[in-house]
Amino acid sequence: MEKFEVHVLGCGSALPTTRHNPSAQVVSLREKLYMVDCGEGVQLQLRRSRLRFSRLTHIFITHLHGDHCFGLPGLVSTFALLGRTADMHVYGPADLEKVMRPLLDYFCSGSPFDVIFHTVDTTVSGTVYEDRSVLVEAFPLQHRKPCVGYLFREKPTLPHIKRDMIDFLGIPHFAINDIKSGGGWTTAEGVFYPHERLVTPAEPPRSYAYCSDTRFVPELAETLRGVDLLFHEATFSEADAARAAETMHSTAAQAATMAKLAEVRRLLIGHFSARYEDEGVLLKEAKAVFENTLMAREGLCVSI
Numbered sequence: 001m002e003k004f005e006v007h008v009l010g011c012g013s014a015l016p017t018t019r020h021n022p023s024a025q026v027v028s029l030r031e032k033l034y035m036v037d038c039g040e041g042v043q044l045q046l047r048r049s050r051l052r053f054s055r056l057t058h059i060f061i062t063h064l065h066g067d068h069c070f071g072l073p074g075l076v077s078t079f080a081l082l083g084r085t086a087d088m089h090v091y092g093p094a095d096l097e098k099v100m101r102p103l104l105d106y107f108c109s110g111s112p113f114d115v116i117f118h119t120v121d122t123t124v125s126g127t128v129y130e131d132r133s134v135l136v137e138a139f140p141l142q143h144r145k146p147c148v149g150y151l152f153r154e155k156p157t158l159p160h161i162k163r164d165m166i167d168f169l170g171i172p173h174f175a176i177n178d179i180k181s182g183g184g185w186t187t188a189e190g191v192f193y194p195h196e197r198l199v200t201p202a203e204p205p206r207s208y209a210y211c212s213d214t215r216f217v218p219e220l221a222e223t224l225r226g227v228d229l230l231f232h233e234a235t236f237s238e239a240d241a242a243r244a245a246e247t248m249h250s251t252a253a254q255a256a257t258m259a260k261l262a263e264v265r266r267l268l269i270g271h272f273s274a275r276y277e278d279e280g281v282l283l284k285e286a287k288a289v290f291e292n293t294l295m296a297r298e299g300l301c302v303s304i
Contacts, residue, residue, distance in 0.1 A: 001203050002030050004154060004304040006229065009045035010037075011270035011296035013235050014067040021045055021298055022067035023271060025231070026056070027152055027208060030133040035059040036150055036210050042071035043078040045298065053082060058129060060136065061092030062212035063122075063147035064099060073103045080111040091118045091128055091138075093146045122146035125223060139223045141214035143248045151227070152208045159199035169193065206304045209264075213271065215245065216254035221261035228304050230259055231296070234269035234282050252282035256289035270296030 005028040012020025022039025026049065033056040035042075046053065061069050069092070076088065090096070097117035104115055120128050120138045123146075129136040134152055141147040158180040165171070171185055179185060184194045209224050211232040224230055232255035236244040244251050250258075252269055259267035267290050272279045279295060286293040294302065 002157070004029050004206050004208070006208060006231070006268070006302045006304065007049050007051060008268075008270065008296045008298060008300040008302075009042055009049060010039045010298060011272060012039075012067070013271050013273050014065065015274040016040075017274045020272060022071070023212070024071065025210065026051055029152070029154060031055060032131075032133055033057075034134070034136070034152070037062055037068045037212065038071040038075060039067050040070045040074070043075045046075070048299065053079065054084070054086070057086055057089060059088065059090045060120075060128075060138075060150050061090065061096055062141070062149065062210070063143060063145045064093055064095055065145055065213065068212065069096065069100070072100055073107055076104055076108050076111065076115055079113070080108055083112065085112050087114045087116055089116050089118060089129075091120050091136075093122050093148070094119050120148055122148050139220070141212060141220075142217050143213045143215070147213055149209060149211045149214070151210075151223070154205040154207065156205045157202045159202045161199050165193070165198050171198075208304055211255075211258070213249060215248040216250050216258065218258075218261060221258060224258070224262035224264060226263055226265075228265045229268060229302060230262065230264040230266070231268045231270060232258055233271035234286060235271050235273050237276070237281050238285055240273070240275070252286040253289050256286040256293060259290040259293070265292065266302075267293040268296055268302060269293060272296075 007026040009024035010021030021041055023037040024039045024042045025036045027034045125139040128138045137151040138148040141149050161176055179198050182195050186192045207227040209227045209230045213233055233250050234252035234255040235249040236251045238251050238253050241251050255269050269286050283295040
């Protein structure tokens with residue numbers, strides 16, 4: 001099974017603390033890197049993660065609050081200093097380029113690569129990016145600024161051809177891709193072996209959903225149905241539920257309720273308020289509702 005990992009670079013909320021960096025994650029799939037949100041100091045966190053900078057070509061921004069996008073100019077500047085030449089594609093709400101372009105033009109003038117912005121409609125669900133490895137969908141969230149979440153769906157892989165059948169039947173190398181794609185094989189004696197006898201099924205495609213800042217929206221469960229890993233913001237505890245409602249954030253218990261409603265396999269909570277010296281209370285509240293819950297921390301790598 002090929003690598004599909006989520007690397008947490010930052011899991012704090014807007015107010016800085018000595019414990020957490022602002023929101024940023026990297027999805028690593030089949031040796032390609034995709035960043036989700038880009039809080040301050042992200043280039044240092046990326047360096048600490050030991051991920052290869054050159055493999056990051058697409059960044060997905062959820063909304064225009066600073067703790068989710070202030071790191072973009074610094075990251076682009078760092079890439080320019082490293083001599084990067086491959087273009088960077090950035091996806092986000094309509095005002096993202098209007099806000100960021102003057103900063104990039106001023107601080108990153110003469111950069112050897114282009115930053116190409118792609119506008120994401122924050123009012124409807126839909127595909128925003130696709131390549132051979134992944135399909136990325138955006139879906140609306142409900143926050144104080146126009147906001148979206150992102151759903152990464154791995155593309156199906158071909159089945160595995162049985163090595164012993166290759167040797168037994170003397171199947172030539174040129175025929176292997178055709179067999180993987182659904183074909184069979186006829187021996188020199190005219191005996192036909194159907195596709196199903198020659199291969200073992202591929203692993204089912206995996207999925208990861210990132211729910212950034214949002215109030216609890218039960219209807220979202222259908223969009224998230226059955227994902228292998230769900231990240232859902234859990235800014236507050238139930239004791240601060242009134243504050244969560246006022247700021248259009250979620251509690252840890254609400255994040256867990258979403259995971260339960262959507263029947264996901266695992267839940268990862270983050271975006272913790274600075275008011276909590278020990279986020280263990282948030283993990284405890286979430287696990288009381290949905291047992292298979294993990295707590296984000298800087299440097300955490302979750303394999304899907």
